[in-house]
Amino acid sequence: MSDDRLSRVFSALADPTRRDIVARLATGDATVNELAEPYDVTVQAVSKHIKVLEDAGLVSRSRDAQRRPCHLEGEVFDLMTRWIERYRREAEDRFRRLDTVLEQMADEPGEDTPGKKAAS
Amino acid sequence: MSDDRLSRVFSALADPTRRDIVARLATGDATVNELAEPYDVTVQAVSKHIKVLEDAGLVSRSRDAQRRPCHLEGEVFDLMTRWIERYRREAEDRFRRLDTVLEQMADEPGEDTPGKKAAS
DNA sequence: CGCGTAATCAACCAGTCGGTTGAATACCAC
DNA sequence: GTGGTATTCAACCGACTGGTTGATTACGCG
Numbered sequence: 001m002s003d004d005r006l007s008r009v010f011s012a013l014a015d016p017t018r019r020d021i022v023a024r025l026a027t028g029d030a031t032v033n034e035l036a037e038p039y040d041v042t043v044q045a046v047s048k049h050i051k052v053l054e055d056a057g058l059v060s061r062s063r064d065a066q067r068r069p070c071h072l073e074g075e076v077f078d079l080m081t082r083w084i085e086r087y088r089r090e091a092e093d094r095f096r097r098l099d100t101v102l103e104q105m106a107d108e109p110g111e112d113t114p115g116k117k118a119a120s
Numbered sequence: 121m122s123d124d125r126l127s128r129v130f131s132a133l134a135d136p137t138r139r140d141i142v143a144r145l146a147t148g149d150a151t152v153n154e155l156a157e158p159y160d161v162t163v164q165a166v167s168k169h170i171k172v173l174e175d176a177g178l179v180s181r182s183r184d185a186q187r188r189p190c191h192l193e194g195e196v197f198d199l200m201t202r203w204i205e206r207y208r209r210e211a212e213d214r215f216r217r218l219d220t221v222l223e224q225m226a227d228e229p230g231e232d233t234p235g236k237k238a239a240s
Numbered sequence: 241c242g243c244g245t246a247a248t249c250a251a252c253c254a255g256t257c258g259g260t261t262g263a264a265t266a267c268c269a270c
Numbered sequence: 271g272t273g274g275t276a277t278t279c280a281a282c283c284g285a286c287t288g289g290t291t292g293a294t295t296a297c298g299c300g
Contacts, residue, residue, distance in 0.1 A: 014131035026210035066297040074211035090146035091194035
């Protein structure tokens with residue numbers, strides 16, 4: 001299943017530096033050195049970050065001499081969106097249902113009628 | 121900013137067990153023991169998972185005697201969706217632009233468009 | 241060929257993470 | 271109060287993570 005894949009994607013995006021890299025790759029491809037430039041960490045650390053993004057399927061790389069330009073793979077976003085939308089919708093539907101239930105329960109007086117039972 | 125918040129949310133959802141908990145909470149509120157029942161880990165471990173989800177703002181809890189029912193907070197999903205959609209759109213736009221650029225760049229004698237040149 | 245550049249590999253370190261066990265807290269019922 | 275139930279706290283453990291430094295590979299260029 002794509003369960004493990006989803007874990008890798010969410011895990012990859014849990015790091016602010018990696019999210020920032022994704023944000024910058026959204027504006028265009030870039031090499032490891034270019035990506036590493038703004039941060040005050042070593043280029044090796046950034047290389048590791050990119051590897052994580054690559055393993056998650058968020059980034060692909062081609063070859064240009066000794067350079068390995070990184071490219072953002074937008075397709076993976078769909079995987080996340082599908083997962084999120086699914087449960088968001090369920091939660092919202094449930095919330096809406098709860099609203100009507102609460103309205104129907106409006107005949108009950110007081111806070112929550114602690115000792116009361118057999119409400120029907 | 122909500123940068124740290126986004127990190128917590130993605131980090132929380134990086135764990136399959138926690139995603140499963142979210143999935144089950146989407147169908148209705150539940151107590152810690154109820155949530156822990158399907159897994160073969162201790163209830164303490166599940167309690168920790170729920171705390172992570174709570175710190176990420178994905179879950180809220182009320183009180184019912186000694187029970188602390190968990191409730192899924194759908195609002196946080198919007199935060200994720202906004203982030204994702206933003207960069208997905210950028211990536212897609214860029215992809216579309218790249219298409220046209222490649223067509224305009226047809227004077228380059230690369231692999232694609234082998235015989236074509238001087239299109240303008 | 242040797243030099244500089246781009247990137248990775250390897251080993252290491254401190255800190256976090258998911259899990260455990262055991263004790264403690266909070267609450268209801270008798 | 272005593273007992274049972276629901277949950278958390280505390281300490282600990284092995285594995286993973288993000289970072290470092292140092293060496294290595296893979297190029298292109300004179």
